[in-house]
Amino acid sequence: MRRTGSKGRAGAEEGFSPVAIVLDNVLLALKLETRFAAAEATERWANAVGRETGGPEALARTHCVGVRDGELLVEVQGATWMGHLAVLRQGILERMNRELQPEQRIRAIRFVPKRSKEVRKR
Numbered sequence: 001m002r003r004t005g006s007k008g009r010a011g012a013e014e015g016f017s018p019v020a021i022v023l024d025n026v027l028l029a030l031k032l033e034t035r036f037a038a039a040e041a042t043e044r045w046a047n048a049v050g051r052e053t054g055g056p057e058a059l060a061r062t063h064c065v066g067v068r069d070g071e072l073l074v075e076v077q078g079a080t081w082m083g084h085l086a087v088l089r090q091g092i093l094e095r096m097n098r099e100l101q102p103e104q105r106i107r108a109i110r111f112v113p114k115r116s117k118e119v120r121k122r
Contacts, residue, residue, distance in 0.1 A: 013069065038067035040104050041096065048095040052088045063114060070107035072096075075114040082111050 042064035060115050061077040062085070076082040085092070089109050097105045 040071055041067050041098060043105055044096045044099050045074065045092075047099070048092045049085070050089075051095060053084075053091050058085065061114070065112075067106065069106070072106045072109045074109060074111050076111045077114040082113070085111055 001024070029049060045062075045064045046059055049062065050056060058081065061081045063075045065073040065075055074085075089111075093106060093109055100106070
């Protein structure tokens, strides 16, 4: 239970909220449903892009970063792959959305250059 009133009130129970209400507020603040939807979309990415491109090469050169406001953000290694995936974007989006629940559907896919993990030697 969480206190809702000021200290020193006469009825001790008047100043507390039920645990269920506090827990609901905490879970809403964590935005778990949004995070689960993003995780589901990134899992579907592998399936959809594999089918649309016909092989694992595109998966090796891409990484789903996450979903924000219904937009799937995907890092892509190389301009050639970015161009190729841009052409296939609508088909990938439609394939993904067929497999997702209505509240989890993606409205757009945005491709960005993949960040290099290489450390420069001096």
